[in-house]
Amino acid sequence: MTGHILIAHDLRSTADLALRRATQLARQHGARLTLLHVFDPKLSQGERERIEQSLDHSLTQFAPPGSQLRLIQGKPAEGVLEQVQQSGADLLVLGAHHQRHELFSGTTLDRIARRCPVPLLLAARDEDSAYRSAVAALDFSLCACTALHQACLLLPSEASIHALHVFEPQKNAAIAEAELRTQRALIDQLIHDEALRLPTTAPQLSHEVKVGSILRTLQDYINRQQPQLLVLGSHGRSALSQALLGSLAQHFLHKAPCDVYVVR
Structure with a gap:
């Protein structure tokens, strides 16, 4: 049973696509949804506030009522895996990547996938209807x-x-x-x-x-x-x-x- 979905958002448009899929699954299963962003500790306070506003907008636009926003600092893979453990999530959702410079590309995605203790869903399709x-x-x-x-x-x-x-x-x-x-x-x-x-x-x-x-x-x-x-x-x-x-x-x-x- 899927009871808590964690969606790791890296500020790309494909992450909003993943959020829409996570939202569909949360509604289907009656699950809680938490939107997570791991930010660079070197960011200024102003940059952090802009990120929080952007994510809050995505949460309001796509996620079901009662969904939570969580921002932490650190390295992407380690931060995501730590939050999977601490939050008690039973499904992790990421957006698919297509370019090397993106946050969850390359070895970061590999680290998350090989160490993730719960099922990982990589959303690649621009679609939020239930899977058929x-x-x-x-x-x-x-x-x-x-x-x-x-x-x-x-x-x-x-x-x-x-x-x-x-x-x-x-x-x-x-x-x-x-x-x-x-x-x-x-x-x-x-x-x-x-x-x-x-x-x-x-x-x-x-x-x-x-x-x-x-x-x-x-x-x-x-x-x-x-x-x-x-x-x-x-x-x-x-x-x-x-x-x-x-x-x-x-x-x-x-x-x-x-x-x-x-x-x-």
């Missing part, structure tokens, strides 16, 4: 399964989520065909078990297994089907430690084709 369609990259990792489950709880009942498992075959054709049959059976069972865990109000859940490379296959699906949301485990099928960010999640966070929902 999502695709989830699914493998046999606990992380990917958790991401699928959390997404099913996030989306409204009238939405649909398509779980996509990509099988990368061996060179030996006979072995590859046997492995493909096995993986299809395992994914069928996994989805069946997951559906039993979901409430009756969960969105429609479908699945398939495709053969190919995970990145290209997922990108092709997104290009064809145009889902509003991409659901990823933060370190999925790789053997990376909890401290690292999986290459698939990292790729789509930096080149978001739609909104991206990342779960550890």
Whole structure:
């Protein structure tokens, strides 16, 4: 259940886009919303006051009544992660970035994503209606399964989520065909078990297994089907430690084709 949403705002227009998405989700779930800005300690008092006025305007224009504004000083990644912990938020929302000079670009976004203890939603679409369609990259990792489950709880009942498992075959054709049959059976069972865990109000859940490379296959699906949301485990099928960010999640966070929902 989403009860408290933290939206980290960096004064860009895409951050207002993220605020609109956070507002939609807050209203859908009856959740509290806190708008956070981390400012440079070197800023003058006048600059801080102008930032506060700008953010207060965004909060008044987009956020539901009762939403809070919080300004702290420090480094962006550390400040955001600290506030996630202290505020008790269960969802962090950021705006997608497209240029290197922006506040949440590059390593700052990576630091937040790899250490964020709650699901992270990167808003890339200029849209604030409820989600209707999502695709989830699914493998046999606990992380990917958790991401699928959390997404099913996030989306409204009238939405649909398509779980996509990509099988990368061996060179030996006979072995590859046997492995493909096995993986299809395992994914069928996994989805069946997951559906039993979901409430009756969960969105429609479908699945398939495709053969190919995970990145290209997922990108092709997104290009064809145009889902509003991409659901990823933060370190999925790789053997990376909890401290690292999986290459698939990292790729789509930096080149978001739609909104991206990342779960550890």
